[in-house]
Amino acid sequence: MNPDWEELLQLATQWVAKYRSQVGSLPVLAQVQPGWLTAQLPAAPPAEGEPPEAWFADLDRLILPAVTHWNHPGFLGYFGITGSPPGVAADLVSSALNVNGMLWKTCPALTELEQVVLSWYAQALGLPGSWFGMITDTASTSTLLALGAARERALPGTRDRGLQGAPRLRLYCSQEAHSSVDKAAMVLGLGRDNVVRVPADAQFRMQPELLAAAVHRDRQEGYLPFAVVATVGTTSSTSVDPVPEIAEVCRENRLWLHVDAAYAGSAAVAPEFRWALAGCELADSFVANPHKWLFTPIDCSCLFTAQPEAFRQAYSLVPTYLTTDVAGAVDLMDYSFQLGRRFRALKLWFVFRAYGTKGLAEIIRKHVALAQEFAGWLEASKDFELLAPVPFSVVNFRWHPQGLDDEKALAEANQRLLHAVNASGRVFLSHTTLKGRFALHLAVGNMETDRKTVEKAWWEITNAAQTLGFS
Amino acid sequence: MNPDWEELLQLATQWVAKYRSQVGSLPVLAQVQPGWLTAQLPAAPPAEGEPPEAWFADLDRLILPAVTHWNHPGFLGYFGITGSPPGVAADLVSSALNVNGMLWKTCPALTELEQVVLSWYAQALGLPGSWFGMITDTASTSTLLALGAARERALPGTRDRGLQGAPRLRLYCSQEAHSSVDKAAMVLGLGRDNVVRVPADAQFRMQPELLAAAVHRDRQEGYLPFAVVATVGTTSSTSVDPVPEIAEVCRENRLWLHVDAAYAGSAAVAPEFRWALAGCELADSFVANPHKWLFTPIDCSCLFTAQPEAFRQAYSLVPTYLTTDVAGAVDLMDYSFQLGRRFRALKLWFVFRAYGTKGLAEIIRKHVALAQEFAGWLEASKDFELLAPVPFSVVNFRWHPQGLDDEKALAEANQRLLHAVNASGRVFLSHTTLKGRFALHLAVGNMETDRKTVEKAWWEITNAAQTLGFS
Structure with missing residues (x-):
């Protein structure tokens, strides 16, 4: 019953090689109407298996016409991206290894390669190679995790007691910050109303003196400011917030500084763009996405922190069935709400x-x-x-x-x-x-x-x- | 500079075919000590590119000895899993397509195939094919998303106001429920103390009369019960909570019912195991993981809901740069805190x-x-x-x-x-x-x-x- 590995992967390889060589001649934006693909597909699952040729033929017949081709050279929307050949080849290895890196022991290679390659990435950007790093699926998840750790640092025990009856926490970012900051506040129970959007200057950069004033005013009104999200490369204009000045406001007010450099962080592999990350070495947490602008296939968001212990305090919870007897090992599940994880570091390593x-x-x-x-x-x-x-x-x-x-x-x-x-x-x-x-x-x-x-x-x-x- | 697609994928295919044919002769559990791989790897990233042969050789030399082989037939821990050949081949196609399905428009095929294949999956398990379905990375994320929607339904406007000053919400599950329920309560700001673990019977099943009593007592004490997580196939013993009775308690008390069937849900593709999902058609949300027991590579967790509007109300937030002009299309970002998403449905489709x-x-x-x-x-x-x-x-x-x-x-x-x-x-x-x-x-x-x-x-x-x- 089990189809042959080599035969199937050869079919997939041929399909991919042909697709990637032709993608430039396909329409960039899918030309179908909503419901087109749904109408072509059987409403119920097949009872009997079908031969591989049938599935692969349907990739051409049904899937490709309904794909918006992020691989097309003419895809110039949002943030253009590249799943480079080395990244895709590594991702195949990752799929085939099919390991779950919840604990060090359940895949030491996944755990350690993730640490080492993220240190490489930080160094390549001129940031501290000693930061603790982990890979998540999206910058939204990375920012959510970081702000959750910040919340726990500000109000220790929130993980147990909850936020009911807690002081009203406040979080700051610029008008130009990504919607994931609001979504994190929604999920964490802080509420969007407690995301203070600081006005930006004429060049779309957060104004640190207005940040300081907002923090001061909120304290006087009984709020508890706890974190600031600065952005390096905002989603609309790719403006760069003045991180050194923002970091100073954070230091004075004991606020967690999270930097969202999802898109522009990777630019700093070229030394002439290191200016954009000035001050980021002072951040408590920092996210940059190799799946945006470092030629790594989706999904690969890199979350760094100078405060790994704050993440453990926010997220670690070890039931009996996940205890291990390995001393001195990092168990990545302790730093996240996600337990399982795919071997994502391979693709960044190959890149x-x-x-x-x-x-x-x-x-x-x-x-x-x-x-x-x-x-x-x-x-x-x-x-x-x-x-x-x-x-x-x-x-x-x-x-x-x-x-x-x-x-x-x-x-x-x-x-x-x-x-x-x-x-x-x-x-x-x-x-x-x-x-x-x-x-x-x-x-x-x-x-x-x-x-x-x-x-x-x-x-x-x-x-x-x-x-x-x-x- | 760009290596050739076909050459690289051939190398990866050969590596995978060889690895999968030999995995049974490798030690199941990695035999290395913590730090072994880290010590073998350069501390800094390479400045110059290296030829593919070098990376692939290091897969054998450095990665394999540090892998715990979930593919080994003798891997019998946790939940044994399979990344089947069709699933891995499809995942290669997904990596190569490298689309981001945040909006319908950014990849109609991703959005619609996810809907259709999840309907197939629900039908294959004897559950409503009309449920709204989406794929996440892990059951932990699925359960977090579901309980976030439940929180918003219980206290509309929490996404904006936050939980400070809100009634003390309470959440119920059995003693045998997975730690992801606690983690969701931690992240959502509910607090672990508000996860009430209902005692299980001698066969490790939640006792619905004790659930009803706990809900009643909590109401009297001023708490606001809002959700129950029932488990079909608990992590330790794979016991099945009595979902029909639990659903009745939920109906009487207007509680959101989430069912965690991450492992055992897939068993119901065989009709003789459908008994295990009795009552699940009454759930507000339901999670089952094809990456656990439906031979699909990690990561593929399927989250279903009878209440898609509750998810939208909890998570939808559309900044200007993500508005679209397509009427009648589902934009998956509206149902989650994650914005981007990989094309995960392909692998389940091929399976x-x-x-x-x-x-x-x-x-x-x-x-x-x-x-x-x-x-x-x-x-x-x-x-x-x-x-x-x-x-x-x-x-x-x-x-x-x-x-x-x-x-x-x-x-x-x-x-x-x-x-x-x-x-x-x-x-x-x-x-x-x-x-x-x-x-x-x-x-x-x-x-x-x-x-x-x-x-x-x-x-x-x-x-x-x-x-x-x-x-």
């Missing part, structure tokens, strides 16, 4: 070994240069304008035809432009809002994205603008 | 297509038969005793040499026995405690485990007992 820090820095540099070049074309154009600085590989801009100055009309025009560009199937951009202005958001993060891709994007944009009129 | 529900039921049957046969040998032996009934594929037992009746001495003898058996490297068992008695825990869940494996385990156990003495 470092394949490219080396120099090779990784080269790719980062190329991506930033492409974004800067694109920004230059915008600035030289009379009909487009930049809406934010471009410190990394993301450009926020809008179509601004001469004479069209009503904000609502501009938003509508840009929405139509975006829709037209994305409907082409050749490139894909996303959108955001910056200071109330609707912005088109172009992000370079795919290894296959080159100058031709960015030129094509510019052509699609200007061509769609011409077709839509005004200019 | 169903490869084996069909009949083929899956056959494997389950075989596993249960092996466990029952092993239990028969124990019962026929004068020196061993069963410590719990064997409804599925797990046997809890102990060595009980005639004349040795002191509980402490028995625990010590069994710990020594366990250590000796596991040191053999040929089989691996784990342990637990049942009614204060130290138990050896043998779990059949690997497709490659056959009668010979179980005979070998029995031989290792009786041989070690003889060597250790007493009998």
Whole structure:
């Protein structure tokens, strides 16, 4: 009954090699309507097994048309990403090993490689290699875990007593911080209302003096400030909060400092981008995602902490059936609410070994240069304008035809432009809002994205603008 | 710079095929000491890339000796698992597609296949195919998400206001429930002290009349009961809580019913085990893990709910940069604190297509038969005793040499026995405690485990007992 390993993996390998060589010729954005795939699939599971050829044929027939191709060089929305060949090969090994690293003993290699490779990653970014590191599925989980540890440090015993009757904890981040900060507050029982969003400056950076004032005011009103989330590379504009000044406010007020560098943290493998992580060595916890901009397949979010004991105090709980007799070993389940974990470190290990820090820095540099070049074309154009600085590989801009100055009309025009560009199937951009202005958001993060891709994007944009009129 | 897809995946395929064919001859339990792997690895990341042969050679040289082989047929601890070939092949496709299914639009196939295949899974277990389903990484995450939705239903607006000043919520489960229930209470700000562990009967099942009494008493004392977690297949003894009676208590008291069937739920693909899920159709939420006993590689935990709107109310939060213009589509980020997600449904899809529900039921049957046969040998032996009934594929037992009746001495003898058996490297068992008695825990869940494996385990156990003495 059991199909042959080699035969199946050969089929999968052939399928993948063909797919990855052709992906650039597929529409970036899936062209199907909601329900299309559901309608094609049997409503009930098969009673009898089918031959492998049938499943693989359905990947082409049913899955591919309904995939939005994050691998397409023209995928320039959100944060462009790359599942590089070494990362994917390692992930296959991980799937096949199929270990569960809840305890050191249940897979020493998983536990120790995760520690070592995360230390490599921290060092590659110029951060302390001595930090404790672990891999989670998403930055949302990493930030939730970090703020849970911060909550327990602020109010020891909350894990047992709960928050009912506790002082009203408050948490700070900038207006531009990611929604995962709110979601963490929701899950942790703190409440969104206790997430104080500190105003950002003209360049979308948290204003530390306004942070200090908010903390001071909250204390006077009986709240208990306990943590700040600073962002290095915000989701919309990739702005960098002034972490050294924020860290100082945290030090003075004994607040936990968590840094969300999910996207931009990896840029610091290139020394010229280390400035962005200034002050981060003072953080209590720090997250950066190799699955965003270090060419590692999803899912790989790296959570670092200078306070591993705070995580243990927040999360460790060892039932009898999970006790071990191994002294001096880290059991990763003690640092998280998740018990089981997949062997995710392998893929990051292979990425470092394949490219080396120099090779990784080269790719980062190329991506930033492409974004800067694109920004230059915008600035030289009379009909487009930049809406934010471009410190990394993301450009926020809008179509601004001469004479069209009503904000609502501009938003509508840009929405139509975006829709037209994305409907082409050749490139894909996303959108955001910056200071109330609707912005088109172009992000370079795919290894296959080159100058031709960015030129094509510019052509699609200007061509769609011409077709839509005004200019 | 970019290595060739086909070359790398061929290397990985060859490595995997060789590893999986040889895994039965490797020691089950890693034979290394803590720190062994760490000491072998460079402390800093490589600056230059290395050729693929070097990384793959290190898989053999450094990783394999430090792996506890969950793929070994003799892995009989915790819950034995299988990453089947179709599941691993699909996971390779998933890694290579490298999509992020935060929104329907960012990968319609991921979103819709997840819905359809989870409906297949529910139907295969005799549960409502109309339930809303989603895949998470672990049952711990699934249970946390479910209890978070239950908290919001009990106290609408908690996501905004937080729990400070809220009534003291209470949550119920049996003494035998998994530690993930406590961890969820810790994370959600409810506190472990508000997890009421209802006593179990002689067969380790929650006693519904004691549940009802605890709920009643708590109400009188000013607590706010809000949820019950029933377990189908508890971690230690695989006992099945009386879900129909528990559901009735929940209905009368308006409590959210979450069922943790992480391990045993999958047994119900064989109709003769459907009894175990009686009453589960009344649950508000239900979790079962195909990565435990449905031959799907880690990670694949399936969370079902009859109340998707409660999940949306607890978790939905849509920042501008994630708004979409697609009407009538499910955006999975609205049902979770995690924003991004890997394409996990592919592996479960391939598993169903490869084996069909009949083929899956056959494997389950075989596993249960092996466990029952092993239990028969124990019962026929004068020196061993069963410590719990064997409804599925797990046997809890102990060595009980005639004349040795002191509980402490028995625990010590069994710990020594366990250590000796596991040191053999040929089989691996784990342990637990049942009614204060130290138990050896043998779990059949690997497709490659056959009668010979179980005979070998029995031989290792009786041989070690003889060597250790007493009998």
